[in-house]
Amino acid sequence: MSKTLYDQDFQIWLQQTICHLQKGEFSALDIDNLIEELTELGKSEKRTLESNLMILLAHLLKLKVQHHAPPSMKDSWYRSVIEHRQRVHKNLRDTPSLKSYLETAIKEAYSDARKIAIKEGKLAQFGVRIPQESKYPKSCPFLKEQILDEDFYGNG
Incomplete structure (x- = not known):
């Protein structure tokens, strides 16, 4: 079988x-591969949004649950929240149709975000109290409006 240019x-x-x-x-178009690429492009936009939400939610969750973490750890989480929230806003600004997918994306991203928060919480050192897994809600405790709010950090 000969390889195509694609x-x-x-x-x-x-x-x-x-x-x-x-x-x-x-x-002259290679229609089959063009359709495949356009389909993947749409999926890629959704995956990017979910990935940014996953990190944003993981750090919001850590700020909510890990009250006893030292300020240096919390500062890192705050910076991550700021960065990934900005990325989410950019995703939504660049591809406005993703706004209709946002609720689903939050649900998709949250279970992985919870796993990340739990696993990273277990890596705490220097006498930092490690919360029990049950302290991390199984469903997202944040409203869409809170997740997008630039002044919300999950700990208030």
Whole structure:
């Protein structure tokens, strides 16, 4: 079986596809691979949003549950919340249609965020109290509005 340009060099395939589209040469398009790439692009946008939400939620959860962590640890979590919340806002700004997916994305991201918070909590050292797993809610304790609120840090 001979390899197609798509299989041999994706970047050249992409450039040629763009060129064919710009020139209106629709019969020259590799339709099957173009459909596959466009489908993956949509999934990629959703995965990026979920990934940013996962880290944001993990650190909001740690700030909510791990009250006895030293300020240096909490400062790191605050910085992460700020960064990943900004990334979520950028995801939603760049792809406004993701707003309709946000509730689902939060649900998808939360279980992994909870696992991260629990596992990272167990790595605490220097006499830091490690919360029991039951202290971490099984469903997301934050409202969508809180997650997006630039002044919300889960600990108040």
